Structure formats: C-alpha cells, structure tokens
Amino acid sequence: MKLYGVTGWKNNGKTGLMERLVAEFTARGLTVSTLKHAHHATDVDQPGTDSFRHRTAGAAEVVLASPNRVAIMQELRGAAEPSLTELLARMRPVDLILIEGFKREPHPKIEAHRTEAGKPLIAPDDSTIRAVASDTPLTLDRPVFDLDDTEGVADFIAVELGL
Template identity: 75%
Template sequence: MRIYGVTGWKNAGKTGLMERLVAEITRRGFTISTLKHAHHAVDVDQPGRDSYRHREAGARQVLLASQNRWALMTELRGAEEPSLQTLLDQMAPVDLILVEGYKREPHPKIEAWRAAAANPLIAPGDPTIRAVATDTPLDLDRPQFPLDDTAAIADFILKETGLCP
C-alpha cells in the first residue's frame, strides 16, 4: 500500500484538504483509507452505550458491528502509543492511505499552510514535505499549490505515489 501524508499546524486546513482529497481521488476510481493522529484524548464511543460500558469494565478490545459498518476499539491501558507503522499494518489493503498528522514520521507529505494561522512553515527544515498547499505564495524550494486546488494536489500525490504517470 502507498501512503502519503497531509501535515501542518492547527488551523492550517489539513482536515478540509484531506476531505477534498478523499472525495477527488475516490472519484477517479482509486480506493482510499485515512489515518488521523490526535494529540488529545479521543473517544469514538459514548458514555452509557453498551460498547462504552464493556470498555469501562476492562475489555482490552471491543468490536462494534452493524449492517453498515464495524469499528474495533483497542484500549491501551497504559501501554505505549502504537507507532504509525503498527497502525498502518492494521489497515485493509487499498490503493492509497492518506495520513493526517504524524508530521515527524518519514513518509512523504504535503504541508497545509495558512498565513492567518501565523504558524511557522515546517517544510524548510523537513525534506519529507514534498510540496506545500497554501493560501499565500511562498519563497520555497519545492512545489506549491493553492490550498483549494484539490485536483492539482491530487494529481501531484498520485504522481508521487506512482498511481498515475
């Protein structure tokens, strides 16, 4: 499986770009999965639900299944956060996995950057950032795309991953 990242600081437009890229690349006939890193405690379950109660009682894993989807929740219970590779190994085969976050990992990435967020660019010090999607032209040594030019960004990623010539 090929992986490509979308990274950047908070309020840079990462999630919106991910959403548009998933829609654009699947529209072109490719299968896509996503993996998102959260720096804060996150819970996809809801207090009071049976699955939540199972986890609270001490279950290490809870698999919740319905006719439309299933979700496997794993409680770390004090264990170290799994590596990106460990998580990728859990994913079903697809053409491309888009990874949001994991800015310090060695996979290729595009950085989302907005001037109004007033965060420093990551790209100048990180060769794994292959391009920048921005709302402002920048003086950089790598490709730049308008943040909302989803088709061009998708073309770049598909070419970089070898999915399209």
C-alpha cells in the first residue's frame, strides 16, 4: 500500500484538503482509505446506544455491523496508543492510504498552510514534508501549491508514489 500524509497545524485546511484528495483519487479509479490522528479525546459512539453500553460494561472491542458499514471500536483501557505502523497493519489493503496528522512520523507529507491561522510553517525544519499547499504564495526549497489546487496536489502525490 502507498502512503501519503497531509499535515499542518490546527485550522490550516488539512481536513478539507484530505476530503478533496480522497474524492480526486477515487474519481481516478483508486481505492483510498484514510487514517486520522486526534490529539484530543474522541468518541465515535454515543451514550445510550447498545454498542456504547457494551463498551462501558467493559468490552475490550465492540464491532458494530450494519448493511452500510462496519465500525470497530477498541478500548485502550490504559494501554499505550498504537503506533502508526500498528494502525496501518490493521487496515485492509487499498491503493492509497492518506494520513492526516502524525506530523512527526517519517512518511512523505504535504503541509496545509493558511496565513490567517498565524502558525509558522513546519516544512523548513522537516524533510518529510515534500510540498506545501498554501493560501498565499511562498518561496521554499520544495514545491508550493495553491491550497485549493486539488488536482495539482493529487498529480504531485501520484508522481511521488508512482500511482
């Protein structure tokens, strides 16, 4: 499986770029999965549902299956957060996995950058960031795309990965 990341600080356009890249690559006929890292506590399950009740009763893993999707919730219960490598090993094979976050991991990435967010670029100090998608022109030692140039960013990633 080919991997490529979208990284950047909060409110810099990562999720929007991810969403557009998934749509672009699937329109090109590729199978795409995503993996997103969250720094905050997150819960995809809601209080009162049967699956929530199973988890709070102590289940280590709850699989929720329907005709439309399957969700697997695994409780860490104090164990260490799985590494990116461990998480990737759990995923089904596809043509491309797009990774949001995990900015310190060694996979190739594109940085999403919005000037109004007021955060410095990560790219100058991180060689795993192969390009930047920004809402303002930048002069860097690597390619810079307009943040809304989804096709250009997708073409760049495709060439980088040999897709």
